[in-house]
Amino acid sequence: MRDSNFVDVIVEARTGQLAATMANAHAEAAIAYVSELRGCTAKAAVTFLTEQLQTAQAELEAAQSARRPRQTQRKRAECPAARRTIT
Numbered sequence: 001m002r003d004s005n006f007v008d009v010i011v012e013a014r015t016g017q018l019a020a021t022m023a024n025a026h027a028e029a030a031i032a033y034v035s036e037l038r039g040c041t042a043k044a045a046v047t048f049l050t051e052q053l054q055t056a057q058a059e060l061e062a063a064q065s066a067r068r069p070r071q072t073q074r075k076r077a078e079c080p081a082a083r084r085t086i087t
Contacts, residue, residue, distance in 0.1 A: 009023040009026050009027050009030075010023075011023045011026070
């Protein structure tokens, strides 16, 4: 089963106790391996998303900075008081 915590282990040994010990050791190793893989995948996802967020924030800040001067010019042009000169 994919994405499950089940591991099938079949062991043949001279005694039942030895077979159980070997099967449990293999199952524990498999579980540790899968847990490590999941941890690495989660860390990689966090790193990727953090980088994407930083890039998006930088792009947003650049767009906002580029837009500010145009907004100021537009406001001055639309305001009748800004067109008048005081003498």
